[in-house]
């Protein structure tokens with residue numbers, strides 16, 4: 559479904575992403591992990607059209623999308639969420655979600671119906687009339703998911719939806735992500751909460767200093783020497799296994 563090949567992106571002299579490749583098949587939940595500053599968000603932004611890559615290609619469902627504008631990639635069926643959520647504060651949750659639906663329909667009633675369906679999927683049915691400004695952090699995260707889902711994606715790129723949530727809220731959002739997949743949406747997610755990655759993802763990619771250093775099941779990744787050292791420093795794997 560998604561093929562990323564040898565993508566690079568620099569900011570001035572800093573190579574944020576360095577010849578990174580990854581694949582996502584239809585129906586999968588795939589994790590993208592790596593230490594702070596590894597280049598995960600930059601790679602996401604490049605896949606979703608927010609940055610133009612310096613090199614490499616991105617194709618979605620067999621068609622090249624490299625360098626297309628975000629709204630065109632979104633209309634093609636791939637959408638990302640943002641780590642820092644910014645709901646429209648003065649309008650309701652329903653209207654916030656409708657903004658996503660307007661990408662593919664100008665019909666207000668249809669957009670409202672879709673907003674309600676999406677709200678049910680992310681567990682916000684009872685908050686439809688609440689103002690964006692009045693949501694808790696967990697509410698804002700769900701709204702971010704809902705707005706993205708309302709655009710009608712087949713592939714959803716989630717950027718740290720669990721950051722800032724407490725353990726109970728994390729368990730709830732893991733359930734929501736499972737429901738989204740059950741509803742037919744494929745998912746690629748950046749996440750620091752390892753328990754969530756382990757319980758959700760069938761496969762995990764690990765990025766470190768812009769480079770993809772490992773790919774595999776969550777169990778094989780947790781045991782990978784390069785991955786352990788990327789997180790804990792050179793020599794850590796030996797110490798841990800001694």
Ligand SMILES: Nc1ncnc2c1ncn2[C@@H]1O[C@H](COP(=O)(O)OP(=O)(O)OP(=O)(O)O)[C@@H](O)[C@H]1O
Nearest residue numbers: 569572573574592593594595596597598599600601
């Ligand atoms: N717009 C930008 N201009 C300049 N440097 C940037 C820009 N965006 C990211 N960077 C730098 O690129 C590197 C990768 O950043 P990025 O945010 O992609 O990492 P990340 O893996 O998502 O980190 P985190 O887990 O902390 O969110 C960092 O050194 C960051 O400071």
